[in-house]
Amino acid sequence: MFFTSIAMFFIAPYTAWKVHSAMRQMERNDTERIKMTAVYFVILNAVTFAISTYRGIDMRRWNPFTTTVSFRIKYIACSTVLGVLISWLLCSFLNRGITAAEIKRYSARFLSDMKKYFPYAVRAAKADLKAEVTNSFLDWMWWLIEPFCMMLIYTVMFGVVFDAAEEYFPVFIFIGITMWNFFTRGVSGSVEIVRANRSIVTRIYLPKYILLFSKLMVNGFKMFVSFAVIAAMLVVFRVRITGSILCMVPLLLVLFLITFGVGSILMHYGVYVNDLSYITGILLTMMMYLTGTFYAVAKRIPAPFGPVLEKANPVAFLIAQMRNVVLYGQALDWKILLIWCTVSVLLIWVGVFTIYRNENSYVKVI
């Protein structure tokens, strides 16, 4: 017991340090190592203490040697997750010393590069779509058939077998699958994207996020085809359509931005870490079940967690909102949408900066 009461304070800083040194990928001397671990120790334990206090534990009378096992486990889990997150954020932003001048320079460069390479991205996306059509037997029909069949499978599985029917269940599921597919294809594709385009990357300079941007346009087009199917389904199922259906435009826009943001960050790590695609695969599968592609998160998961999970997970939030505005004629939650929009812009910003700083060495690694 004595050992665990000491260990619970140290596991998180140790993990944080490991993440830190893995991300920085460079040698550090011992004093710096001790300093960094000490900083993590203080920050992580302070934050976890604060959270414990907030959850109703009186930390003033708390004794590490007599506390329950359950609290220890929670403490370790909470602080370790925080440790991974905080060290990752620290490495991404502060420690690399992004200066104000750099922010200005990269922002200007981002805008001019976007303008310069946008026609290429569009053309490449068109060409990819065309190639997909000419190389398959049923050509563009697949864009309709694939999501449609998925919808049938899920409708039967969850509607009949598990008895989880919502109103307009097939459309409900179809919206979920379509939007989730866009996200998951974008994110899992981004990990491999630099390697997949090595013939271009090794011959000519282009900002590497353009590759992702072009791919997202391909996926986006497929998503629009699926939405055409949704429109037909709305008619078939006689859904009462209200003016709030127009809100789907900002919803799709934010979905695009958040996918681009997450993808551009992962794309950078995908170049260096060979086995990242396994991790993203596992995480995405886990996230799929938390995102409610075939059930309503807020309704199905018991009260304090359901609504929180829905708001804390951008894709779940967007899918739920999309169903609300399209199927049930409800108003949009602008406040949270705006928050997620800001977050996704921040993510894009981080991703694009990271790419600009490191893309120089991508060619040498792949």
Add this chain to the structure above:
Amino acid sequence: MIKKKYAIELQDVCINYSIMNNVSIRKNFLHKKERNEVFEAVRHVTFAVQEGDILGIIGKNGSGKSTLLKSIAGVFSPNSGTIDLKGHTVSLMSLGVGFKDLLSGRENIILSGMLLGFSEKEIEEKSQDIIDFAEIGEFIDRPVRTYSSGMYSKLAFSITAMLETDIMLVDEVLSVGDEQFRLKSLNKMKELINDRKRTVIIVSHSISTLRELCNQILWLHDGEIRRIGKPDEVLKQYAEYMAPEAKKIRQ
């Protein structure tokens, strides 16, 4: 004599490769970090090329020629030193790369052209010339993955030769294709030499090709400049240097 402008200026350029940069998660967490080894591919290279000149780069395998060329093309920037292209557009021509395998040759012409900084309209105007020059017939509308390696490089050469960028970087392309296409591309290269505005850098192992085309030769040895100067002198020295080793192998 009128002094010509410089088209390319390299100042003290160094390019390093870190070996062991590619990590997996297991390596990172379970093993002590192996020190990243640094391999210096190009070391303190300084030279300038005048507008309209043709520079040949020669040297043994692994002496940093292609690395230097890639870095002039902007594929990656040097670790230290500067490369100044004076605002010229640049294109790199190298073997069998730069194509999306599933797309047709025609589609690839447009995409490559756009990456080189041309607009869609400009490329469409030129695309017939490119197709004619490449002489790959009906294959132009088939996916590039069905091409033979000769067709591949013919198309690559045609794209870069017909879409005229100010600076052309040629990496061992001249020795591919059948005899007839080789003559044709040599002639095209000579035509480009007569173009006063066009600056060309050629990397090749063929002494005869370089003697025929270039008016300046750079001999790169282990990432450093060994000699730079008139073709006759430098190529003679290079041939003398390489001769004993070739002799050894023949025996």
